[in-house]
Amino acid sequence: MELLTIGAFxxxxxxxxxxxxxxxxxxxxxxxxxxxxxxYRYYAVEQLERARLVAWLRRLGMPLASIRQVCALPPAAxxxxxxxxxxxxxxxxxxxxxxxxxxxxxxxxxxxxDTAMLELRSCAHSDIGRVRPANQDTAYAGTRLLAVAxxxxxxxxxxxxxxxxxxxxxxxxxxxxxxxxxxxxxxxxGASQAVQDVAGxxxxxxxxxxxxxxxxxxxxxxxxxxxxxxxxxxxxxxLITHDHTVVQSMIDExxxxxxxxxxxxxxxxxxxxxGGGAPAxxxxxxxxxxxxxxxxxxSDGLSGVVPDDRIARLLSAAPAxxxxxxxxxxxxxTAGGPDNVSCVVxxxxxxx
Ligand code: MN
Numbered sequence: 001m002e003l004l005t006i007g008a009f010x011x012x013x014x015x016x017x018x019x020x021x022x023x024x025x026x027x028x029x030x031x032x033x034x035x036x037x038x039x040y041r042y043y044a045v046e047q048l049e050r051a052r053l054v055a056w057l058r059r060l061g062m063p064l065a066s067i068r069q070v071c072a073l074p075p076a077a078x079x080x081x082x083x084x085x086x087x088x089x090x091x092x093x094x095x096x097x098x099x100x101x102x103x104x105x106x107x108x109x110x111x112x113x114d115t116a117m118l119e120l121r122s123c124a125h126s127d128i129g130r131v132r133p134a135n136q137d138t139a140y141a142g143t144r145l146l147a148v149a150x151x152x153x154x155x156x157x158x159x160x161x162x163x164x165x166x167x168x169x170x171x172x173x174x175x176x177x178x179x180x181x182x183x184x185x186x187x188x189x190g191a192s193q194a195v196q197d198v199a200g201x202x203x204x205x206x207x208x209x210x211x212x213x214x215x216x217x218x219x220x221x222x223x224x225x226x227x228x229x230x231x232x233x234x235x236x237x238x239l240i241t242h243d244h245t246v247v248q249s250m251i252d253e254x255x256x257x258x259x260x261x262x263x264x265x266x267x268x269x270x271x272x273x274x275g276g277g278a279p280a281x282x283x284x285x286x287x288x289x290x291x292x293x294x295x296x297x298x299s300d301g302l303s304g305v306v307p308d309d310r311i312a313r314l315l316s317a318a319p320a321x322x323x324x325x326x327x328x329x330x331x332x333x334t335a336g337g338p339d340n341v342s343c344v345v346x347x348x349x350x351x352x
Pocket of ligand 1: 339
């Protein structure tokens, strides 16, 4: 076995001697031999490939604990782990990108050039469905606030209603230009506290929360959990939220296809929610509204049983928000109504 000094090995694999000593301590890359007298480390030429893989994975920003796992795997499985790691990075980056855009808007707050005065016409309804003994969803449409919350656990109904109640202060709060981000942050904080009060320390009790706040020309979106927001614009339906579910993260990471996900036994398992569990930050996003836009908020009682293309057709065909809400809920119930189903539909229209 040909042995290299730590200096020669370091040059060959582009990991510093300091890094190599750290990886030895972490048992990520042990030297082939340590001189018992001097303590000098020696590496085998055969270890170069692994050392280079570690160096590449470090450059990718992978945490050391994950690198140790990847290095222990055969190539195909290692490739899968790297793909999954990268999907998580991209997902986190997307959330931060939205927040950065929100912040830029917050700091510039230029008035929109277009002169058309816009208004929101909305309707909300929540239905128990055909199977559940109680309705734990809450749906709300006010003059400025639209919200859907899907409670779970023994106090799911009070949890979802407490979350939406806590946001209602946004209806009357003054909305000076550029302050929407902080206002939302405070309101969500209040909602989180209200749900925790309901949960009383029980980790089983919690709620999703997906809400839109109308600012007169824009819609600020706050989202946590697996309720959804869609935008219907120019005939196309766009999902503008990302489900915080275990199954969705498995899809993102390439471990599950969307088709497999629809039948997955744990598809309702949430990664994030408001409630008694660990505090979690919601996604925040800002949308420029255009006349003709139609927004839909719904609980998984709709999106779990009615496919997106069907939602798009029904949403496009309905003449007004109230008919859209009624039709969508009826469709979920026709599909078996296995869960509570809530819909909020809002049209952006030019003021009369
Ligand atoms: Mn539900």
